[in-house]
Amino acid sequence: MPISLQSTPDANLQQKVQLLAGQNDLPFMYAADNTTIIPGGTYYKTGNVLDIGKALDKLGVSDDMTAVAKSTIQQTFDGTVPSVPFQFNIEGLFYNKKIFAEHGITVPTTYDELLADAAKLKAAGVTPFSASGSTGWTISRWIGILLYRELGPNAMQAIKNGTAKLTDPAYVKAAQQVADLGKDGYFSSGITSLSYDAATTQFLTGKSAMMYMGTWLLASVNSSQNTQGNNIGFMPFPAVTGGKGSIDQYPANAGSPNVINAKLYGSNGQAWLKCIAQNYGSASLADQGTFSGFKVNTPVKNLPPLTGDVQNIINNTSQSVLWFEAYFGQKANADASNDAAPLVTGQMSAQQYMSTLQADLASGN
Amino acid sequence: MGHILSNRRAIVLFLAPALVVYVGVIVVPSAWSLVYSFFKGTPALGFQYVGFANFTKLWTDPTVRQTLLFTVKYAVVLLICQIVFGYLLALFYLFFLRRLSTLIRTLVFFPVVLPPVAVALLFNKLFAVAPQIGPVNSVLQLLGITPVDWFATGTGAFAVIIVMDLWRSAGFYAVLLYAGLVDISSDVIESARIDGASGVRLVRHIILPLSKPIVIASVIFGLNADLKVFDSILALNNGGPGTATTPLNLYMFQTSFLYSDYGYGSAIAMLITVLCLVGTVLVFRSSRQRVGEAV
Numbered sequence: 001m002p003i004s005l006q007s008t009p010d011a012n013l014q015q016k017v018q019l020l021a022g023q024n025d026l027p028f029m030y031a032a033d034n035t036t037i038i039p040g041g042t043y044y045k046t047g048n049v050l051d052i053g054k055a056l057d058k059l060g061v062s063d064d065m066t067a068v069a070k071s072t073i074q075q076t077f078d079g080t081v082p083s084v085p086f087q088f089n090i091e092g093l094f095y096n097k098k099i100f101a102e103h104g105i106t107v108p109t110t111y112d113e114l115l116a117d118a119a120k121l122k123a124a125g126v127t128p129f130s131a132s133g134s135t136g137w138t139i140s141r142w143i144g145i146l147l148y149r150e151l152g153p154n155a156m157q158a159i160k161n162g163t164a165k166l167t168d169p170a171y172v173k174a175a176q177q178v179a180d181l182g183k184d185g186y187f188s189s190g191i192t193s194l195s196y197d198a199a200t201t202q203f204l205t206g207k208s209a210m211m212y213m214g215t216w217l218l219a220s221v222n223s224s225q226n227t228q229g230n231n232i233g234f235m236p237f238p239a240v241t242g243g244k245g246s247i248d249q250y251p252a253n254a255g256s257p258n259v260i261n262a263k264l265y266g267s268n269g270q271a272w273l274k275c276i277a278q279n280y281g282s283a284s285l286a287d288q289g290t291f292s293g294f295k296v297n298t299p300v301k302n303l304p305p306l307t308g309d310v311q312n313i314i315n316n317t318s319q320s321v322l323w324f325e326a327y328f329g330q331k332a333n334a335d336a337s338n339d340a341a342p343l344v345t346g347q348m349s350a351q352q353y354m355s356t357l358q359a360d361l362a363s364g365n
Numbered sequence: 366m367g368h369i370l371s372n373r374r375a376i377v378l379f380l381a382p383a384l385v386v387y388v389g390v391i392v393v394p395s396a397w398s399l400v401y402s403f404f405k406g407t408p409a410l411g412f413q414y415v416g417f418a419n420f421t422k423l424w425t426d427p428t429v430r431q432t433l434l435f436t437v438k439y440a441v442v443l444l445i446c447q448i449v450f451g452y453l454l455a456l457f458y459l460f461f462l463r464r465l466s467t468l469i470r471t472l473v474f475f476p477v478v479l480p481p482v483a484v485a486l487l488f489n490k491l492f493a494v495a496p497q498i499g500p501v502n503s504v505l506q507l508l509g510i511t512p513v514d515w516f517a518t519g520t521g522a523f524a525v526i527i528v529m530d531l532w533r534s535a536g537f538y539a540v541l542l543y544a545g546l547v548d549i550s551s552d553v554i555e556s557a558r559i560d561g562a563s564g565v566r567l568v569r570h571i572i573l574p575l576s577k578p579i580v581i582a583s584v585i586f587g588l589n590a591d592l593k594v595f596d597s598i599l600a601l602n603n604g605g606p607g608t609a610t611t612p613l614n615l616y617m618f619q620t621s622f623l624y625s626d627y628g629y630g631s632a633i634a635m636l637i638t639v640l641c642l643v644g645t646v647l648v649f650r651s652s653r654q655r656v657g658e659a660v
Contacts, residue, residue, distance in 0.1 A: 002613065011622075011623065012622070014622075014623065014625060015622045015623075015625075018407055018409050019408055021408065021409035022407070023408075042407060042409050044409060046410065047407055085461025100588050129607055133517075133605075133606075134603070140417070159651040188495060189494065189495055189612060190493070190494035190496075190604075191516040192516045192604065192605065192606055193489065193493065193494075193514075193516040193517075194495050194496065198496040201496070202496060265368070329624075330623060330624045331623075331624040331626075334619070334623060338603070338607055338608070339606060341390065341517070341606050342605075342609070345514070345517045345518070347518060347519065347606050347607065347609065348606075348607055352415065
């Protein structure tokens with residue numbers, strides 16, 4: 001079938017999707033916020049969400065979606081599979097092996113070791129962590145991973161269920177730890193207006209030692225943006241001593257939601273989905289060096305070393321967790337991101353940061 | 366002429382096109398927005414009537430309080446700067462540059478024709494500290510001062526916003542006020558001079574009172590423009606850090622189009638309308654008497 005793609009700036013996307021939905025004119029595939037496509041969400045109610053899991057079953061290709069991708073999606077979307085997993089990412093710390101070696105640092109396994117390493121790097125005049133204030137989730141994800149390490153894999157589920165609040169001391173503590181990283185000067189300087197591209201460039205050109213990021217960064221690592229060659233490594237976020245989470249629980253996601261409109265899913269759509277399920281995994285790995293939620297049916301040879309390493313980690317991951325904002329609505333998502341820079345520059349306290357988010361969640365946004 | 370204007374059909378015929386356009390693009394959407402402010406929902410799922418819930422939320426929402434305070438602070442500070450700076454420029458054109466002022470006027474007016482977004486990006490780079498140090502911080506460095514991350518604090522970002530919007534609009538107010546000053550009869554100025562008034566006394570007792578109507582017009586014009594600031598701040602720093610420099614207009618936009626709460630967004634829009642109305646009425650009230658005296 002002929003495929004036409006419409007691109008829309010990120011900020012206008014939800015507005016456009018909403019208007020199209022209001023006119024019953026959504027395209028075959030569209031991008032939507034997580035909360036709108038779970039059971040009970042806006043587009044779920046309007047009947048515009050196809051359950052990909054069931055569709056693949058009917059097409060007889062359900063084995064082509066990896067089990068870990070499926071469970072991650074189900075965890076995100078209340079047990080349903082509303083998104084085509086064009087990506088499968090895990091999150092952790094990317095680091096510069098050369099800088100580590102120059103300063104006699106080995107890969108840390110506990111958060112205390114990580115802090116000691118950061119202090120050492122800072123003292124030597126190296127920026128320990130790259131992050132972007134204008135793309136604030138690069139900072140807020142730190143809060144998420146600290147929560148998962150400290151409180152265990154159900155940390156954010158408890159917030160969603162209402163059995164815990166972000167303003168509980170254990171949760172505020174994680175925000176405080178991230179604020180402290182900022183206070184100690186461990187993040188990039190001028191972080192408030194630093195863009196995502198500038199932050200990744202800083203890391204990939206050897207101007208900082210580490211960056212907390214998802215494996216979608218591999219596309220940049222494998223591109224000419226990276227001047228450090230094979231010196232870029234990937235490690236799990238260290239464990240927190242005494243925490244209920246463990247170091248091998250990686251935050252995982254299956255990319256931004258790509259929803260198939262159930263109302264337009266006909267024989268052409270079925271043929272297309274089947275083709276994607278069988279071939280996309282290999283194509284994504286061969287062309288971009290990134291992972292999808294589909295099996296690699298045609299083996300890809302000569303993978304860049306780091307891509308190969310990450311593939312091994314993904315294949316051996318038994319338990320994944322979600323990310324900080326996975327259950328957040330639009331306003332909480334925006335606030336988590338926008339308030340992250342003020343949090344690390346000391347303009348906003350950890351308590352204020354978490355209460356703003358808790359208020360957003362309480363008002364259903 | 367009098368004959369035509371006494372014909373009702375002619376009046377209707379003349380007014381109709383403008384009236385239709387005005388009603389279509391101003392009155393109907395405003396009324397629509399007012400109606401929306403009593404509803405909650407999205408285009409996809411439809412809207413439910415919620416009474417005054419959106420308006421009561423305005424009172425309790427801490428972000429509204431913060432953005433309202435910022436908007437008023439921004440409008441007052443910028444307005445004072447615009448009028449004072451614009452007036453000084455106008456006096457400068459009139460008394461110092463005189464006929465030579467055309468070139469300078471054009472140069473000072475130039476930023477007015479630039480798109481606000483382009484100006485915002487320009488100032489973003491001017492005051493940048495990362496990834497490259499911008500010109501302003503370079504100068505500070507030369508003077509031995511540590512570079513400042515202007516956009517990291519509410520105060521720093523506010524200062525940049527005021528400087529930027531003043532640079533962008535000063536030329537406009539200068540020309541507006543200059544037009545008023547040029548209008549003052551040279552006979553009056555001449556006779557004041559003969560009576561011995563010069564310099565500051567001339568400006569204070571003759572020029573200022575006679576130019577009051579145009580100053581009041583500028584204040585009303587400026588106040589309404591400043592209370593509705595949006596594009597320049599959106600492009601400069603998106604109202605950051607956090608919501609420290611978010612004006613009401615930007616919060617209204619975010620609420621409606623990013624958080625998909627059209628009803629509450631409309632309620633915020635109504636708040637902006639009331640704010641502009643109250644501001645304008647206050648300026649009118651306080652000036653009416655004195656303008657009457659001056660003219």
